[in-house]
Structure formats: structure tokens, C-alpha cells
């Protein structure tokens with residue numbers, strides 16, 4: 001599929017989509033999640049692109065929704081399903097369902113729906129879905145202590161494109177590498193030619209870096225999973241709760257994720273913890289060890305009477321030194337004990353068994369007081385411990401990154417499957433909440449049994465089922481507030497949902513595959529001459545076109561005076577009856593229209609079956625071929641039957657109806 005052949009994909013968007021691994025495949029599948037992974041493409045836009053791609057794939061360029069009211073019904077229908085999605089992703093993905101005139105597309109959506117309605121919207125699954133979202137590629141990973149180096153301009157450009165996390169440097173020769181090694185902890189040379197070159201510092205020659213990016217930037221996989229850990233875990237919970245087969249070993253991924261910290265480093269490694277603590281606490285432990293030695297020594301000195309020979313005293317006084325020799329002679333054993341205690345303390349406090357030999361030399365054998373650690377030894381110790389810590393951290397990172405990098409694809413599949421399940425569950429819940437059934441496409445017009453509109457202004461449980469079917473054209477008459485508009489809404493909604501490939505709120509429903517749904521809502525008042533002309537022109541185009549349309553019109557008479565309206569409606573109906581369209585015109589002028597029409601117009605009626613406490617009791621299902629009595633007629637009839645004083649008057653009045 002050519003990217004630019006998809007409606008709504010211009011050159012700029014196509015360029016963004018090309019950043020994806022498989023943009024054509026994503027469009028082919030209408031995969032909103034994959035499309036939204038392209039930089040700068042929002043989920044809403046991804047849904048529109050996916051819808052365009054689906055249309056293109058089915059060669060479906062017909063816009064079924066022909067009027068504002070039809071488009072409104074579609075948005076309402078979609079909204080009812082979207083409300084039942086847990087994730088924003090699923091809500092967007094549902095937007096790829098549109099009323100189509102293509103049999104292929106409807107069949108494809110139908111297949112999805114049949115699978116979806118079998119799903120069990122279990123509470124635990126829905127709760128787990130709450131944490132799922134499409135995986136997010138962290139684009140802000142920067143590794144500052146490592147760089148790539150090459151002498152080749154082409155390799156340089158390739159490396160910059162493939163390793164955006166690292167600095168890439170052009171060097172002339174090994175000297176250039178050596179310069180870099182002074183500024184970076186690690187230099188990765190990409191040219192084979194550097195193999196065997198001796199340069200001081202951590203310089204690695206890795207000509208295969210492009211094939212093994214994980215070893216060069218383990219941070220990439222780590223950052224990816226650190227960013228997406230909660231989503232992956234939630235997706236795993238969804239699979240467990242829904243009893244779905246996960247595309248990876250959930251325990252293995254959980255175990256690997258448990259080792260990752262928020263900032264993409266490796267947690268839970270005793271050895272790394274030990275080395276980190278040893279580096280951090282080295283100064284404190286050294287000074288503590290000094291105190292241990294000095295306290296002991298001080299105590300020993302205090303407890304001793306020392307006899308100083310005159311010559312020693314003189315040398316002490318004259319040269320201000322010589323205590324050491326005194327210590328050596330008088331307190332050699334005590335000094336040795338004190339220093340041994342200091343050494344033990346340092347080694348024990350920091351668990352330095354692997355650096356014990358060096359650590360012990362931090363305290364000199366030659367007696368001094370106070371005892372002080374040798375700075376050169378402690379710096380060397382710090383250097384060695386830091387290097388060991390960094391080596392350990394790097395190895396752990398690489399190992400974990402390698403494990404995780406392999407899980408990246410399956411983790412994306414895991415999340416995608418959970419999100420797709422949310423789409424299916426939204427449809428399943430819609431179907432359950434509104435007692436839906438799958439419609440069939442056959443015959444002409446439509447036939448609905450036990451239809452209950454979720455768009456009524458009464459709670460769904462109180463919606464009375466409606467049976468109604470029309471082939472050709474019909475006028476729908478009926479008492480005020482009997483449910484005529486609601487019936488048109490129901491018919492429109494069923495047609496739109498059916499052509500979206502979704503289930504419909506009815507016990508059973510059969511519809512024709514319409515090329516257009518033309519629903520004209522009731523006008524809010526008489527139109528001025530210009531607007532009236534425009535409306536007439538619209539109907540002119542409708543009546544003379546040859547598409548298979550569903551035409552639903554609510555009280556067209558309100559646009560102008562009743563006499564003219566009846567004539568106009570009759571004329572439109574005559575023309576429509578001659579076409580492939582199916583039409584229902586709600587009107588209070590059914591009788592007049594029938595009289596004015598040159599054809600036998602079917603008039604159906606929503607009747608009141610009586611009056612109860614001043615309220616009409618209505619049979620919501622239109623009676624076929626039956627002109628329903630109007631509300632005034634009903635009331636006059638009631639008064640005529642009351643047999644009171646003015647009964648004759650009411651009977652005469654009734655006769656005029």
C-alpha cells in the first residue's frame with residue numbers, strides 16, 4: 001500500500017510514517033497503535049489515518065453519512081461504544097469503525113464483532129486494563145560517558161542515525177582515539193583497522209556494533225522497559241485475568257523488570273550494592289578505623305608509665321619529634337594491636353575481602369601517633385573499587401539489556417493484544433448493556449423487531465421495544481409525543497451501527513446495505529425563502545439520484561405552511577417511490593399527503609391506545625398501513641363518549657375528523 005495513496009496522508013505525514021518498522025503493514029492492518037508510534041502522530045490522527053487506509057483497502061470512498069443529523073447519530077453510536085472502553089487507545093481504535101457501503105468492509109468488521117461479543121467483560125480484566133497504554137519509545141536517552149569513533153564519513157553518518165544516544169566522533173588515527181579516551185570513560189571504535197591498536201584507557205574496537213546495538217547501548221533497552229514497565233505488567237495481568245495466552249514468559253519478564261530501577265539502572269545485585277556502598281562510605285570507614293586505632297592506643301598510653309631517658313627527652317624537646325621511636329620501643333605491641341584493629345575495621349565495615357591486601361596497607365606498620373591512613377593507598381583503593389563497581393554495573397546492564405531486548409517484540413505484542421482486547425470488550429459491553437443482536441443484510445428497506453434505542457431520554461431499562469419495518473416509502477403518523485422522532489432515531493441508529501459492522505439494540509434486525517443515510521431532523525421553525533429553496537434543492541437531488549438511500553425525514557411540514565408542505569412531501573415521496581431508496585417521513589399531515597399523492601402511499605401510525613390520568617397510553621410500535629388518530633381527535637372522542645350535556649357537540653366534532 002502506497003503511503004501517500006491513503007486519504008489524509010500527505011508527504012509530511014508519509015515521511016513520519018516511514019520512521020516505523022513496517023508502515024505499510026500498520027496501514028494495511030489499520031493498526032492505530034503502530035501508526036501512533038510514528039513521531040508527531042497523535043492517536044486521534046492515527047485513527048483517522050487508519051480509517052483512511054481501511055477505506056482505501058476496500059476501495060470504499062462513499063460517505064454514507066449524508067446529513068448533519070446522520071453524522072450526529074454516528075457520533076452518538078460511536079460514543080456509546082467508546083464510553084465502554086477502558087483505555088484511550090481503544091476509544092481511538094474504535095474510531096476506525098465507520099458506516100460503510102462496502103460489503104467487504106462490513107463483513108470484515110462483522111467478523112471482528114462476532115469475536116468481540118463472545119468476550120467476557122470480567123471486572124478483574126477491566127481493572128487490569130486501566131494500567132495498559134501503547135508502549136512509549138523514550139527519545140531522550142543520552143549516554144555521556146561513552147562515545148563512538150570512526151575515521152570514515154559514511155560510518156559516521158550511519159552511527160549518528162543508529163545510535164542517537166551516543167556522541168559519534170570522527171578521528172584521524174589512533175592518536176585521535178587516545179584523545180577521546182581522556183574525555184570519555186569508554187570509547188567504542190567502529191573501524192576494523194583499529195584492531196590491535198594499543199591506546200590507554202577503555203577503548204574497544206567493535207566493528208560489529210551495528211549488528212549488536214544492545215552491547216553498545218544497553219541503556220536503550222533498559223530505558224525502554226523502565227519507561228514501559230507498568231504498562232507491560234498491566235498487560236500481563238490482563239492476560240492472566242482474561243485467560244489469554246501471553247506471547248512471552250510472563251514470570252521471566254516480571255523477574256527481569258523487577259531488577260530494573262526507575263532510572264534504567266539494575267537493582268537487586270548484592271555485589272553491586274556492596275561496591276557502591278564501599279565507594280560511598282570509604283572516607284567515613286577510614287576515619288572510623290583511625291579512631292578505633294587511636295582510641296586503643298590512647299588508652300594503652302594512658303595506662304602506662306613511660307620512663308624517658310634524658311637523651312630521648314632532649315631529642316624530643318630539641319627536635320620536636322621522635323615520639324615514633326619512643327612508641328616503637330615502648331608500645332610496639334600495643335601499636336601493632338591498634339593498627340590491626342583499624343585494618344580489621346576497614347575491611348569488615350566495607351566487606352573488602354577482595355581488596356583486603358591493598359586495604360590493609362592503608363595503615364602503616366611504622367608506629368605514629370595519632371594513627372593516620374595513607375592517602376595514597378585510600379585513593380588507590382577508591383579507584384579500584386570504583387572501577388570494579390563500574391565494571392559490575394556495566395556487565396549487569398548489558399546482561400539485563402540483552403534479556404530485555406529479546407523480550408521487546410513479545411512485550412509489544414503482549415500490550416497490543418491487551419489493548420485489542422479492550423476494543424473487543426467495549427463492543428462486548430455495548431452489546432450486553434443494550435441487549436444487542438447482529439443484524440443481517442438482505443432484502444429491501446429495513447425490518448426491526450424489539451428495537452430499543454439507547455439514545456432515548458429515558459433510562460434504557462424503561463425503553464419500550466419497537467417493531468417497525470419499511471420497504472419503499474412510508475409516512476409515519478401518530479399522536480404527539482408518541483415516539484415518532486424516537487422511531488426515526490432507532491431506524492437511523494440501527495442502520496448506522498449495522499453498516500459499522502457492530503451489533504444493534506434489537507431482538508432482531510434486517511437492513512439493506514445503504515449507500516447513504518439521509519436523516520433530516522425536524523426544523524426548528526418556518527424557513528425563510530432562501531433556506532426553503534436550499535432544502536427543496538437538497539430533496540430535488542435526493543429524489544432524482546439513483547443511490548440506495550435510507551431517507552429519514554422528521555416533520556418536513558414545519559419548514560413552511562401546512563398546505564404547501566403536504567404537496568411538497570407528496571411529490572418527494574412519489575419520486576422516491578420510483579427510486580431505489582427507502583424513506584420514512586414523519587408527518588402530522590399524513591392524510592393530506594396521501595390525498596395529494598398520485599401513488600398509494602403507505603401510512604403507518606403510532607397510536608394511543610387510550611388516556612390514563614390525562615396521559616396518553618401509547619403503543620410505541622407503529623401500526624402498518626394505519627393512519628393513527630391525532631391527540632386532539634382522541635380527546636374529542638373521549639368527550640363524545642362521556643355522554644355528558646354537550647356530547648352531541650363532541651360527536652359532531654368527531655365526525656369532522
Ligand SMILES: Nc1ncnc2c1ncn2[C@@H]1O[C@H](COP(=O)(O)OP(=O)(O)OP(=O)(O)O)[C@@H](O)[C@H]1O
Nearest residue numbers: 457458462463464479480481482483484485486620
Ligand atoms: N420506545 C419508547 N420507550 C419509552 N419511551 C419512549 C419511547 N419512544 C418515545 N418515548 C418517550 O416519548 C417522548 C417523546 O418521543 P418523541 O419525541 O419521539 O415523540 P414524537 O412522536 O416525535 O413527538 P412529536 O409529535 O411531539 O414530535 C420521548 O422523549 C421519550 O421520553
